[in-house]
Amino acid sequence: MTECNLLKKNDFYLARNCRECVNILPLQPNPIIQGSANSQICIIGQAPGLAAHNSSLAWNDASGDRLRTWLGMNKATFYDENIVAILPMGFCYPGKSSSGDLPPIKKCAEIWHQRLLSSFTPKITLLIGQYAQNYYLNDKLGVTNRVRNWQDYLPEYIVLPHPSPRNNIWLKKNSWFEESVLPEVKTIIQDNT
Template identity: 50%
Template sequence: MTEDLSRLPLDDLVRRVRACTICADVLPRGPRPVIQISESARILVVGQAPGRRVHETGLPFNDPSGDRLRQWMGVTRDTFYDEQKLAILPMGFCYPGTGKSGDLPPRPECAPAWRNLLLDRLPQIGLTLVIGQYAHAWHLAGTGKSVTENVRRWRDYWPGVVPLPHPSPRNNGWLRKNTWFEAELVPEVQSLVNKALNTDSLSASYE
């Protein structure tokens, strides 16, 4: 009989995730799933997959991308890494390696194995930040739009979901071409993040 992982306590499920070896044979540095989760979290950050530095430290977004993301959100490192407030579930939990133009895509085995099991354990999420093309493809399924178009049409998903570009320094060119993003959307994101962290009900503030 196949074990029903949905019945496991969250701590036990997280231990299973962190011991996962589904992709061990194809990961250049071996498996090291990096996630942050608590059932009390109010904000969910959905990235792509850990980079090399994140793999080495075991701390999500512990790199220049994370510095920029925290700036966009208007939060400190202490708040960002408080799992009681903020969950971080990338589309792939392990570092996939590097290709010619940067890190490789998240491993496709990861999300089907673990994603819904973990998302189901986040009943308090009022705001989901969806970062980059692979996160858009999962969480904004069916739009058929590019990252740029999704981000331009952020009001279509507002206020529960916010599509964002990747904060990597490799995206500096995109940010230079799309100055409206930091001028228009980032202040709105900071306002939503503040409400999610400091009010009992995010939705109540929009009623």
Template identity: 50%
Template structure:
């Protein structure tokens, strides 16, 4: 089975989402919706939007950020890519382009259109991992703390449905050095939860 693909699952809603071009005029590389949905999924990763490399390969998390993410989850490449356990449902499905400080924010049209309908196709879902500020803003709303750091630090308040984490990008090395408690305390608990779901 090719990397990036779970066992086949087809649904008319997925076909419509793959063909979505609502914000095409705002996308520098054009639309290429990237997500992974299957009714057997137990964990869904909700992040900002695909980066340029993901846009070019059409595979999410097949990069240094993805390697760190799998370390945090405590799973192998095969468990992540080749089983229907892990869903991928970014706030924006398409690469939004580059800004001054990194990628632009996800397009605002996307989440209202697709988040709830696609979540409904995963009836066995038990955990939403909220990767970064945009996912946390969308799902936690007023329950967020004043900063991403404080939201992540207080992750237990959002269990069992949500587990907020920082983005695993190599650009976040300084953040992780300044906040060693995340990998010392939060990550082992995340791995414990994921291992229980895999069993």
């Protein structure tokens, strides 16, 4: 293994063992990320939920099932780190609020994202939900307007709403998303895997 590849592998190892937020997390740190120097697609979402925390497997819930359906990807492909990198905005489960999970802890993206993203070159990056989109995009549009104009962010990004069951009302109000956006997104994903 070359020194450069060893350093890249070491970055993912260090991030998976991060304890920066041990004093503010509701549970012991369990950074849930995935990736390698060969990852073709990068998924940047919110933060792991409790099911993901308990299983140490990203997107291991109903949201993940829906996301894989949206992308036309089976679990074997999705969890292959040489195909898909998963770098949430917060690497650990942030805890519960009265209306769902708390927002991701900002330190993760600030400390790790640039470092990890410099260790591989994805063909496409998916920005899922408001936290990822607000961090990476320089616009004041909300998720709905970004997703409606999703092609404006290509070829670097694909913007998607969060696939949580909590967004069923949004999906029902915005049926154009599943009718016209998702078929094109699936094609792009299939072309890049």
